[in-house]
Amino acid sequence: MKPIKNNRGGVRLGAGRRPGSGLYGEETKVMRVPRSSVSNIKKYLNLSRLNNIDNISLARDEITYNPLVLFEHKVPAGFPSPADDHVEKRLDLNEYLIKKSDATFFVKIKGDSMIDASINDGDIVIIDRSIQAKIGDIVLASVDGNFTIKTLSKHKLKPRLLPANEKYKPIEIDDNTQFELWGVVTGAVRKFK
Structure with missing residues (x-):
C-alpha cells in the first residue's frame, strides 16, 4: 500500500498562538490536580487574571x-x-x-473603602466560601466582573453592597448587574512591622 500524500498540516510561518497572547499573558502548562482542589484553583486563576485584587493565596490543605x-x-x-x-x-x-481550609483563601486589600470596619489598605482578609452570606456580613463579591469587599445589605428587596467609609457610595445591584458572592470575610491579618 502506498502512503497518501497530505497537503495539510505542517509548519507554517506565523501560524499558531502568539506567546503571551492567552488569558494569562504567559505560557501555560497542563497538569493534574486533585479533584477537590479544582474549584479553588479556578477561582484563584479568575481572581488573579482580572488583576483587580492584589495578592490572592489559597489556604493550604495541610495546615x-x-x-x-x-x-x-x-x-x-x-x-x-x-x-x-x-x-x-x-x-x-x-x-x-481557618475553619475549612479547602474552602478558604486570602485576599490582599487594595484601597480604603472599608477602613471604618478596620479593614485597611494592605491588610490580608480571610475568605470562607463554605459560609452562606447573610445581611450584615462582609463579603467578597464580583460586580460586573470587578471584585470588591463590602458589607452585604438589602435595599428594595435587592442586594446592596455598603462601603465602610463615607467617601464611597453604596453599590446598588439591579437586574442588569452581573453579581456573584464569592465568600464571606471571616477575619483579617495585619502586620505592624
Whole structure:
C-alpha cells in the first residue's frame, strides 16, 4: 500500500498562538490536580487574571501546627500587668483563623473603602466560601466582573453592597448587574512591622 500524500498540516510561518497572547499573558502548562482542589484553583486563576485584587493565596490543605503562647489575662492598652507570669494555653493561628481550609483563601486589600470596619489598605482578609452570606456580613463579591469587599445589605428587596467609609457610595445591584458572592470575610491579618 502506498502512503497518501497530505497537503495539510505542517509548519507554517506565523501560524499558531502568539506567546503571551492567552488569558494569562504567559505560557501555560497542563497538569493534574486533585479533584477537590479544582474549584479553588479556578477561582484563584479568575481572581488573579482580572488583576483587580492584589495578592490572592489559597489556604493550604495541610495546615502546619505551630501553636504559640497565649496568656488568658486580658491586657489593657495601658500599663502592663505582672499577673501573667505563666503560660495558660497555646494558640495555633491556623486553627484560630481557618475553619475549612479547602474552602478558604486570602485576599490582599487594595484601597480604603472599608477602613471604618478596620479593614485597611494592605491588610490580608480571610475568605470562607463554605459560609452562606447573610445581611450584615462582609463579603467578597464580583460586580460586573470587578471584585470588591463590602458589607452585604438589602435595599428594595435587592442586594446592596455598603462601603465602610463615607467617601464611597453604596453599590446598588439591579437586574442588569452581573453579581456573584464569592465568600464571606471571616477575619483579617495585619502586620505592624
